[in-house]
Amino acid sequence: MRGHGFLLANYVPGTSFLHRAPLAVKFLLVVASGLASFVIVDWRLSAAVLAALCGLFLAAGAGAKRLWGAVRPLVPVLLVVGIFQGWQLGAPTGARIVLNILVCIVAASLLTATTPVQQLLDGVVRLARPFERFGADPERFALTIGIMLRSIPYIAGTFADVRDSARARGLERNPRALVLPVFITSVAYARQTGEALAARGLGDAED
Amino acid sequence: MPAVTFDQVTVAVEQDDSPHPKVLLDAVTLRLDQSRVGVIGANGSGKSTLLRLVNGLVQPTSGTVAVDGDDTVRAVRHVRRNVGFVFTDPLSQLVMPTGREDVELSLRRSVKDAAGRRSQAEAALARFGLLKLADQSIYELSGGERQLMALAAVLAVDPKVLVLDEPSTLLDLRNRELLRRTLAGLDQQIIMSTHDLDLALEMDRVLVIEQGRVSFDGAPAEAVAAYRPWCLNGLDPAATDTP
Numbered sequence: 001m002r003g004h005g006f007l008l009a010n011y012v013p014g015t016s017f018l019h020r021a022p023l024a025v026k027f028l029l030v031v032a033s034g035l036a037s038f039v040i041v042d043w044r045l046s047a048a049v050l051a052a053l054c055g056l057f058l059a060a061g062a063g064a065k066r067l068w069g070a071v072r073p074l075v076p077v078l079l080v081v082g083i084f085q086g087w088q089l090g091a092p093t094g095a096r097i098v099l100n101i102l103v104c105i106v107a108a109s110l111l112t113a114t115t116p117v118q119q120l121l122d123g124v125v126r127l128a129r130p131f132e133r134f135g136a137d138p139e140r141f142a143l144t145i146g147i148m149l150r151s152i153p154y155i156a157g158t159f160a161d162v163r164d165s166a167r168a169r170g171l172e173r174n175p176r177a178l179v180l181p182v183f184i185t186s187v188a189y190a191r192q193t194g195e196a197l198a199a200r201g202l203g204d205a206e207d
Numbered sequence: 208m209p210a211v212t213f214d215q216v217t218v219a220v221e222q223d224d225s226p227h228p229k230v231l232l233d234a235v236t237l238r239l240d241q242s243r244v245g246v247i248g249a250n251g252s253g254k255s256t257l258l259r260l261v262n263g264l265v266q267p268t269s270g271t272v273a274v275d276g277d278d279t280v281r282a283v284r285h286v287r288r289n290v291g292f293v294f295t296d297p298l299s300q301l302v303m304p305t306g307r308e309d310v311e312l313s314l315r316r317s318v319k320d321a322a323g324r325r326s327q328a329e330a331a332l333a334r335f336g337l338l339k340l341a342d343q344s345i346y347e348l349s350g351g352e353r354q355l356m357a358l359a360a361v362l363a364v365d366p367k368v369l370v371l372d373e374p375s376t377l378l379d380l381r382n383r384e385l386l387r388r389t390l391a392g393l394d395q396q397i398i399m400s401t402h403d404l405d406l407a408l409e410m411d412r413v414l415v416i417e418q419g420r421v422s423f424d425g426a427p428a429e430a431v432a433a434y435r436p437w438c439l440n441g442l443d444p445a446a447t448d449t450p
Contacts, residue, residue, distance in 0.1 A: 010344055116308070118311045118312075118325070122321055146308070149304055150302055193302055196294065196300045198287075199287065199294075201316065202313075
């Protein structure tokens with residue numbers, strides 16, 4: 001099984017100002033970037049925001065290779081979206097939509113590349129604490145986020161394995177030979193993960 | 208040493224194509240209180256079911272399993288704190304992107320302070336010489352490193368009993384030897400299924416499982432001697448199918 005860096009960069013140890021910045025500030029940066037993608041209507045402004053975020057990513061020492069790794073899997077989708085929107089709504093609008101998606105991806109990668117997962121999970125626990133009065137378990141919220149971060153590369157790796165396997169059998173153009181095994185493997189992975197968590201007593205309600 | 212007891216334990220599962228349930232384990236009664244217990248048997252014989260009962264991952268259809276007196280159904284949470292479980296494939300077990308994060312995840316319930324958790328995780332990783340690999344993606348680790356990482360994550364909470372389901376099956380010779388040496392140095396009671404008969408010979412006691420029953424229970428050398436001919440039976444060329 002291969003694992004793939006997919007959409008979000010893994011944590012890179014460091015001492016940059018972004019590493020030292022409070023989690024709340026970085027979280028607000030991600031939220032603001034998400035909101036900006038709705039508010040910004042000029043592609044040049046989107047490009048400027050994206051350039052600024054890329055600059056921050058590089059200043060954090062996470063590296064251009066990791067930045068490209070976070071964006072690369074999305075390039076084919078962005079091309080399709082950009083061409084379609086450009087055709088339907090004009091080139092500036094198509095460019096703005098693509099750039100705004102990139103803004104969200106780079107902002108989220110900035111958060112995950114400069115924040116250890118455990119710190120992220122502690123932050124999620126703090127955020128979810130008010131829901132305890134309604135019977136929610138904040139640790140479960142955190143666990144869900146952690147598992148999501150781990151599962152995305154696993155499923156991407158499964159897709160690459162299945163694609164190779166289909167290619168070896170001359171079935172690369174058969175969508176069923178690609179989709180069905182990925183679906184079945186993903187369900188099996190979910191079951192295994194549940195079992196692994198149960199074996200370690202994780203995910204149980206607090207005593 | 209903790210005692211793991213099985214009292215008339217049967218595990219059966221419903222079958223789609225038959226009105227009769229399939230019996231995975233049949234009326235097994237055991238008391239395991241040796242430091243090292245090996246479980247050998249053919250694929251599908253019921254080894255994994257037997258091991259999963261110890262951690263409460265599988266519940267008996269009838270009978271009871273207890274670890275140090277705690278019933279694995281009624282006191283499952285307490286049992287899981289005392290029984291660590293290592294799966295065959297560490298990728299199924301490591302649920303965080305890096306080893307350090309996975310070990311810290313194990314500690315989240317017992318150590319609330321983040322700094323304390325970090326230092327305990329580092330100590331657990333250092334114990335197995337894994338500190339230099341702590342921040343690497345688990346996908347970048349070798350099979351042996353992953354298996355040791357999974358072991359470190361389980362041992363970080365200091366369980367009394369360690370259950371391992373064919374831990375060396377996916378490992379090469381070098382990593383198998385590394386795992387063997389690591390396990391030999393642990394204080395925990397170990398209950399381990401394996402197809403590695405050399406590893407089984409190092410146990411204090413070995414159970415042979417055949418079709419859901421314990422067909423032999425005793426000294427490792429005798430267990431292996433009893434298992435080998437039974438397992439290889441039927442491989443005679445005359446008995447093979449012809450087209």
